[in-house]
Amino acid sequence: MVKVDGSGSQSSLIQVRDLDKTYRRGGEEIDVLQGLNLDVEAGEFVAFMGPSGSGKSTLLNLLGGLDVPTRGHITVAGDEITHMSGGKLTEWRARHVGFIFQMYNLIPVLTAFQNVELPLLLTKLSKAERRSHVETALGVVGLSDRMQHFPRQLSGGQEQRVTIARAIVSDPTFLLCDEPTGDLDRKSADDVMAIIEELVGKYHKTVLMVTHDPVVAARAHSILHLEKGVLVEGKHTTPLSSAGGVA
Amino acid sequence: MKFARIIFANLLRKKVRLLLTIGSFAVALFLFAFLAVVNDAFQRGSDVAGADRLVIINRTSIINPIPLSYRDKILRIPGVKVITHNNWFGAIYKDEKNFFPQFVIDPENQRQVFPELLVSDDQWNAFVKDRQGAIVGARTAERFGWKIGDRVPLVSTIWGGGNWEFNIDGIYHGKLPQDDETQFWLQWDYFQEHVPAGIKGQVGWYVLRLDTPDDAVRVSKAIDGEFANSPNETRTETESAFAANWVKQFGNIKLLIISIGTVVFLTLLLVTGNTMAISVRERTPELAIFKAIGYSDRAVLFFVLAESLIIALIGGTIGLLLSVGAVPVLAKGLNGLLPALILTPSTLVLGTIFAVLVGLLSGVFPGLTAMHMRVVNALRRV
Numbered sequence: 001m002v003k004v005d006g007s008g009s010q011s012s013l014i015q016v017r018d019l020d021k022t023y024r025r026g027g028e029e030i031d032v033l034q035g036l037n038l039d040v041e042a043g044e045f046v047a048f049m050g051p052s053g054s055g056k057s058t059l060l061n062l063l064g065g066l067d068v069p070t071r072g073h074i075t076v077a078g079d080e081i082t083h084m085s086g087g088k089l090t091e092w093r094a095r096h097v098g099f100i101f102q103m104y105n106l107i108p109v110l111t112a113f114q115n116v117e118l119p120l121l122l123t124k125l126s127k128a129e130r131r132s133h134v135e136t137a138l139g140v141v142g143l144s145d146r147m148q149h150f151p152r153q154l155s156g157g158q159e160q161r162v163t164i165a166r167a168i169v170s171d172p173t174f175l176l177c178d179e180p181t182g183d184l185d186r187k188s189a190d191d192v193m194a195i196i197e198e199l200v201g202k203y204h205k206t207v208l209m210v211t212h213d214p215v216v217a218a219r220a221h222s223i224l225h226l227e228k229g230v231l232v233e234g235k236h237t238t239p240l241s242s243a244g245g246v247a
Numbered sequence: 248m249k250f251a252r253i254i255f256a257n258l259l260r261k262k263v264r265l266l267l268t269i270g271s272f273a274v275a276l277f278l279f280a281f282l283a284v285v286n287d288a289f290q291r292g293s294d295v296a297g298a299d300r301l302v303i304i305n306r307t308s309i310i311n312p313i314p315l316s317y318r319d320k321i322l323r324i325p326g327v328k329v330i331t332h333n334n335w336f337g338a339i340y341k342d343e344k345n346f347f348p349q350f351v352i353d354p355e356n357q358r359q360v361f362p363e364l365l366v367s368d369d370q371w372n373a374f375v376k377d378r379q380g381a382i383v384g385a386r387t388a389e390r391f392g393w394k395i396g397d398r399v400p401l402v403s404t405i406w407g408g409g410n411w412e413f414n415i416d417g418i419y420h421g422k423l424p425q426d427d428e429t430q431f432w433l434q435w436d437y438f439q440e441h442v443p444a445g446i447k448g449q450v451g452w453y454v455l456r457l458d459t460p461d462d463a464v465r466v467s468k469a470i471d472g473e474f475a476n477s478p479n480e481t482r483t484e485t486e487s488a489f490a491a492n493w494v495k496q497f498g499n500i501k502l503l504i505i506s507i508g509t510v511v512f513l514t515l516l517l518v519t520g521n522t523m524a525i526s527v528r529e530r531t532p533e534l535a536i537f538k539a540i541g542y543s544d545r546a547v548l549f550f551v552l553a554e555s556l557i558i559a560l561i562g563g564t565i566g567l568l569l570s571v572g573a574v575p576v577l578a579k580g581l582n583g584l585l586p587a588l589i590l591t592p593s594t595l596v597l598g599t600i601f602a603v604l605v606g607l608l609s610g611v612f613p614g615l616t617a618m619h620m621r622v623v624n625a626l627r628r629v
Contacts (some may be wrong), residue, residue, distance in 0.1 A: 066539060066622045087543060094541020101626065105536045109256040119540050121249050166540070 001041045002222040004231040008039020013174065013206055014063065015039055019072035020229075021058055032058050034229030036072070040174075045200040045207045047220035054226040056210040057178055063208060064097045064176045065089045077173050094122050098167030102179035104159040106151040112138065112162045113147040119170040137165040140203075141195050157188025164195055174206035175199065181216050193219050250546075254553045257530070265558070268522045272562020272605075273569065275515040276598050279508060280570035281577070283594045286504045287425075298460040299328075300360065302489040303453040303470060306480035312449035313479050321453065324469045326462035331356035332450035336433060338401035338411060340391065347387045349401070349431040351438040351451075360454050363422040364430075370395065370417025378437045381413040384428035388418045406442045425589055454486070512605065519609035523555050527613040534617045535625030544618040551614035552607060559606025560599075567598045 001008075006017055016038035023030045032055040040046055048056045061067040062074060065081050074082050076096060084092060106115045116137055120130045138144055141161035151159050160180060167175055177196065181189035193216055199205040200221075209220060217223050224231045258265060303321070305311035312334075321330055336349035354375045358366070366374075366382055374380040383393060393399060397415045402408070413433060421428050439447055457466060467483040474481045484492070527534070534547055571590055578588035 061623050064539075066626075090538065090541055090543050093539065099536075099539050103532075105532060105626070107253075107256075107533050107536070109260045110253070114252065114256075118253075118537070121253075122541050127249075 001039075002044055002046055002224070003039040004037055004224060004233060006037035006039075011041075012039040013042040013044075013077055014208075015073075015075040016063070017073045017075075019059075019062065019074065020070045021055065021062065021067075022070045031229055033062075033069070036230050038224075038231060040206060040208065042206050043200065043204045045197070045219075045221045046209065047217035047223045048208070048210045048226060048231075049212070049214070049217050049223060050226035055229060056226050059226065060176050060178050060208065060210050064099060065093050094119060094170070096173040098170070098172040098175040100160070100163050100167050100175060100177040100180045102182040104151070104156070104163045104183075106159055106162055106166075108151050111148050111150055112143060112154065112165075115151070115162055116165045116169050118166060123170065133169050134165075137169040138162070140168065140198070141165045155188070156184050157191055160184060160188070160192050161195060164192070164199075168199065168203075168205070174208065177207060177209040177211075179211055180209065181211070181213060189213075189216065250550070250553075254550060254557065257526075257550070258554050258557060261526070264522065264526075268519060268558050269562040269565065271515060271518050272559055272602060273566035275511050275605075276563045276566025276602055277569045277573070278511055278566075279601055280567055280574070280590060280594055280598050282504045282508050282511075283597065284570070284574050284577075284588055284590055286501060287591065287594065288588050289500045298485075298487075299457045299463075300486040301455050301457065301463060301467060301470075301483050302486050303455070303481050303483045304451075304489075306471075306482045309452065311479070312446070312451060313453065313481060315448045315450050317474065317479075317481070318450075318453065320473055321455065321470055324466060324473065326458050326466045326469075328456045328458050329356055329359045330453055330455035331360040332435075332453045334435075334438065334449075334451035335405070336401075336403070336431075336438070337405045338403045340399065340401055345391070347390075347429050347431060349433065351435055352432045353435050357432065360456050363426055364419045365422060366417045366419040374416035374432075374434075377414055377416050378434060378440075379412055379414050380416040380434060380437075382417040382419055382432040383415055384430045385418055385420050386428040387431060388415070406438070406446065409441075411441065425591075512601070515605050516609055519555060519558065519605060520612060523551065523610050523613040524616075526554070527551055527617050531617070531620065531625045535620065535622045538620075538622045539626070548614040548618040551617055552610040555610025555614075556603065556606040559602045559609075563599060563602025563606075566602075567595055570598075571595075 003012075008015060016036060019033050019036040019038075020031070021033040023032060036059070048059060050056050058067065062069050063076070065084070069082055072082065073080060079092060079096070081089060081092060106112075107118070110118075113134055116134045117130055120133055123130075125133065135144065135147070138147055141164050143158060143161055143165065146154060146158060146162075149158075151162070154162065160183075164180075175196075180196065181192050184192060196207055196209070197219060200207055207220075209217075211217050224233065226232075303313065303317075305313050315332065318330055318332065321327060331353045333353075334351035336351055338349055339345065340347070358364075358371065364384075370382070374382050381399065388394070391399075393415050395415055395418065399413045399415060401411045401413065403411055411433075419428070419430075419432075420426075457463060463485055467485075470483045471481050534550075537547055537550075538544070574588055574590045
């Protein structure tokens, strides 16, 4: 259940309180996020929309521990991440966050298998265990027959599916998707969204997604708009909380 | 190691650039080894010098002789164990290009003063009995194809000129690879018979062995004091100092070699540093992904350093192996001009350290840049 007024319960998977993010450009300060609140329960699929420069990606970066806020707090699965050191935050990302980017960001000199295996190399899993995990992840995205292909040998949609496999292979707490279909044709976008929906529906993953595409956003449980640095409610496809819930 | 695949995959992504960078390392390390070998050859005299040997020359110059009569006076100085004397013969074998050092020796004491130059008793006894006899170093014998029993004509350029005939009675070998095996020894008595009257009874220099190296300073002072204010004052120094002064005649070889080596080092550093910087810049978004998915800053630094280190080690090894093959060819080509062109294990170790150092230094700045980059900024560059 998604809330944006700061009234969510302590049991929320993601809690954001009074989040500010200010950039300094030249001599000018730009307030991108201003007192933003957000509560996301486990298993939610939330889409963030808004015009360019509204701070959607900034919010995603803050939630993923890639950037630090100017003020405010972010707590994920009980971990307050806003005061973590760089090293701790890196470890935290490895454990809790799966990233899916618009441009796929696969390593071109590694095969699909090797790309997906990358997060597991940081774990203590044996080679056989890593292989099993990678095969499972690539199976979930329907690319079991493309494991030894390099990114250049895959279509855009397939590359994005490899990225999804890489994001889920270490079974993270939640997935952050930044325009996951932004570079894909409609058919490939549908395929990718179907996989994301499956991750939420079948595997109960929590997904936070930034998108410009209303059709894609409509497939989320909740849509939140970023306007003037705060989140405002959009529409919902699942039952929401009565007070402060997205309606 | 599980990260090796990532490192090698990155290394191989630009094969031409990789080959060129490895090539530049190979050439630089080859040059490094070559310079080190030449430097060693010039320094070898002082390196192999006996710690218990002193050389006595005329204070004015080594080309001014000293009377043979000094020998007994020197022998009386406490601490002197044994003494021998030599003259530079300076003859030509067939052609001026056929340079090799020839020394007039005192057969009685030569082997006691230079025990590291080995010749069998049979050959030595044959030499001692043969007024026209000669002992030749193994490298010079091999160079001219001389065998024991051969008769060798030399043309003197100093001692009144003319042809001198010698019988090769023996071939000496050095105890160590770096010992000089290019010399040609002829008998003092034969030399005395043929030189002009004014030269008779004059030696080029003395070499003596001490009872103990600790006596070197005291004995040197005693010898030079003994002949002070005489018509032929002496300068006595350790063999090591003598060899070092000899090398100085050619100019400051060490400074020259260090200067060239420094230029090579800096050039290589710039070339490989630039290559690594370009490589890292090209891969900024990829390195950002590594950091985003949980690779630490240190892991990213490790990847970059590992790549530059591998390039350095492969290139360095190729360069050093090439030098292992080339140095003997070079030594042969120089016809004994430098007596001991040897690529020693210490030079190879030093070369490897040099390669590792350049590899690490060239990778450290791009690596630190990658390490400190902000993921958010890097991902925007996609």
